[in-house]
Amino acid sequence: MKKIVFLFIISLTFNLSASSQTKKLVIKVTDENNKPIPGAIILFDNVRQKSWTNSKGVFKTKIEETPEEISAFSPKIGIGKVKYSGQEVVHLKILKGKDKNLISVEDQHNNVTANAFQYRNIYDYLVGKVPGVNVVGTSIMIRGVNTVNGSTTPLFVFNGTIVSQSYFGQIVPTDIKSVTILKGPESAKYGIRGANGVIEVTSK
Structure with a gap:
């Protein structure tokens, strides 16, 4: 006891x-x-x-x-x-534009990203680092691309493989090596599937 x-x-x-x-x-x-x-x-x-x-x-x-x-x-x-x-x-x-360069691309030629851990998800990453893309919540549209069948959703490609948007949304920003935006003739290699543009992501 x-x-x-x-x-x-x-x-x-x-x-x-x-x-x-x-x-x-x-x-x-x-x-x-x-x-x-x-x-x-x-x-x-x-x-x-x-x-x-x-x-x-x-x-x-x-x-x-x-x-x-x-x-x-x-x-x-x-x-x-x-x-x-x-x-x-x-x-x-937070003052507007204050130290915003801290999250910019360090070396665009070498696809080296800086402080990617600061982004909550890939949608935040696209807003903060990738020009030419409009992101509202989980809705993505590549600027300068016409809608097809009422849809504005681009084609998602991860490491050379076409993936669903739900899979694309699970990509961790710190795993990203580079992001490439394709539209117009550049997306022709994907045929009609790339009519709304293509977002190609390559991991490290």
């Missing part, structure tokens, strides 16, 4: 100690007009977190290790950073 009580006390002490090291953190992300930015990616010391800001521009989490710097990234606006001094609530503002 004494042994059980002793083990219970040890367990309780350990749990209390662990909980005391966990700290709540609320991050509020806004633009230059103090409007909330939903869907902003949060990074602690340049390490992306698993979730992003909600519809009110708020990100909530619990931390055990205190980061030195907190960043918020929006593909449409840019990136904002702030030094973390231990407070429970952090207000982080």
Whole structure:
């Protein structure tokens, strides 16, 4: 009986100690007009977190290790950073175009991409890095291509193989080596299937 009580006390002490090291953190992300930015990616010391800001521009989490710097990234606006001094609530503002070059292509000739981990999915990647593509949610249209049978969805090709859009949506941005947009005569090799344009993705 004494042994059980002793083990219970040890367990309780350990749990209390662990909980005391966990700290709540609320991050509020806004633009230059103090409007909330939903869907902003949060990074602690340049390490992306698993979730992003909600519809009110708020990100909530619990931390055990205190980061030195907190960043918020929006593909449409840019990136904002702030030094973390231990407070429970952090207000982080992203100025339009601020440090946006941090997510651009480093070397287009060698197809080397930079900081692809900052994108939530391939749709964010296309918005932030690939010109000539209109993306709204999971709807994709290549600019300058006429609709065929009322559809604007391009043909998706991954590593030389035609894939469905559901498969295409599962491609992880950090696995991407290059993205090529084909339209008009360039897409003729795919026949009528490429009439709405083609998005070719090659993995690393």
